[in-house]
Amino acid sequence: MKDKILVIGSAGQIGTELVEALRAQFGSSQVIASDLKAPEIPGEGLFEALDVTDREGLLKIVKKHGITQIYLLAALLSATAEKNPLFAWKLNMEGLLNVLELAREKHLDKVYWPSSIAVFGPNTPKDNTAQYTIMEPSTVYGISKQSGERWCEYYHAKYGVDVRSLRYPGLIGWKSAPGGGTTDYAVHIFHEALKSSSYECFLGPDTALPMMYMPDAIRATLELMNAETGRIKIRSSYNLGGISFSPKDLAEEIRKKIPGFKISYKPDSRQQIADTWPRSIDDSASRLDWGWKPLYDLKTMTEDMFINLKKKL
Numbered sequence: 001m002k003d004k005i006l007v008i009g010s011a012g013q014i015g016t017e018l019v020e021a022l023r024a025q026f027g028s029s030q031v032i033a034s035d036l037k038a039p040e041i042p043g044e045g046l047f048e049a050l051d052v053t054d055r056e057g058l059l060k061i062v063k064k065h066g067i068t069q070i071y072l073l074a075a076l077l078s079a080t081a082e083k084n085p086l087f088a089w090k091l092n093m094e095g096l097l098n099v100l101e102l103a104r105e106k107h108l109d110k111v112y113w114p115s116s117i118a119v120f121g122p123n124t125p126k127d128n129t130a131q132y133t134i135m136e137p138s139t140v141y142g143i144s145k146q147s148g149e150r151w152c153e154y155y156h157a158k159y160g161v162d163v164r165s166l167r168y169p170g171l172i173g174w175k176s177a178p179g180g181g182t183t184d185y186a187v188h189i190f191h192e193a194l195k196s197s198s199y200e201c202f203l204g205p206d207t208a209l210p211m212m213y214m215p216d217a218i219r220a221t222l223e224l225m226n227a228e229t230g231r232i233k234i235r236s237s238y239n240l241g242g243i244s245f246s247p248k249d250l251a252e253e254i255r256k257k258i259p260g261f262k263i264s265y266k267p268d269s270r271q272q273i274a275d276t277w278p279r280s281i282d283d284s285a286s287r288l289d290w291g292w293k294p295l296y297d298l299k300t301m302t303e304d305m306f307i308n309l310k311k312k313l
Helices: 015-025 055-065 078-083 083-102 142-157 183-198 214-226 247-255 269-274 284-290 299-310
Strands: 005-010 032-034 047-049 069-072 109-110 166-168 170-171 199-202 207-215 244-245 262-265
Touching: 005 015, 005 055, 015 032, 015 069, 015 214, 032 055, 047 109, 055 083, 069 083, 078 083, 078 142, 078 269, 083 109, 083 142, 109 214, 166 214, 170 183, 170 214, 183 247, 183 299, 207 214, 207 299, 214 284, 244 299, 247 262, 247 299
Parallel strands: 005 032, 005 069, 032 047, 069 109, 170 207, 199 262
Antiparallel strands: 207 244
């Protein structure tokens, strides 16, 4: 039987590109995009309006299309979640549990759910942060992601659910707008560099964080989900490493393309969140278990962002 895939949260920063990649792999008819409302410009494939906290509505769509895999991307991200913590908890946790329950009831063969470096907290070792270490997140987003990891591991151990997860670093892409995260500056800065050759950053100049270019993140997601079951040793979530840099590092790279680019700094509430996160990630478990290896560094990412954003803008 051919896999039939439902992507929940398809209009987001990751979902936009993941749907495209999945349709390229499985065919447009095999991948259903879903979000709270239909996109203004319809895509090529199928779309279903869906609130993931509506369990009956979710089950109805799963049965209607014969869904075998769900990629659950719907969530309130770090900075946005701090403004509405109770709703963030409801969306982030109820959505996951609804999907895990469908898998437990054998409606699904496989589940993908993303975690985040937000699971780490102020007491976590900052450099080369290990797969297993002190977490103690201090944001509602991080708390929900750490709790989600525990639920994923539980549903696999208790019920045999084939659930897989990656701890994404900050993600940078040109195809869609970011969704309210603490690392969004690394997308905004490219747009402003092209528009006005200047940018006011909401993080301090030396705030180094783990980052990743979106093509690497999409490829990692597909490689994890395509890996043989026996190779997946971790069912909470895998550390995923790409590039680590600060706003100052990125600005210096941008100046190689736009010599007159200027950056100023005005840290806001997102600085406090960033200060609790790692500076770099040890992803040796991902490399060992299923062969992960990033392709983009700061230079090649910056070059590709400018090439594509110039065309788009």
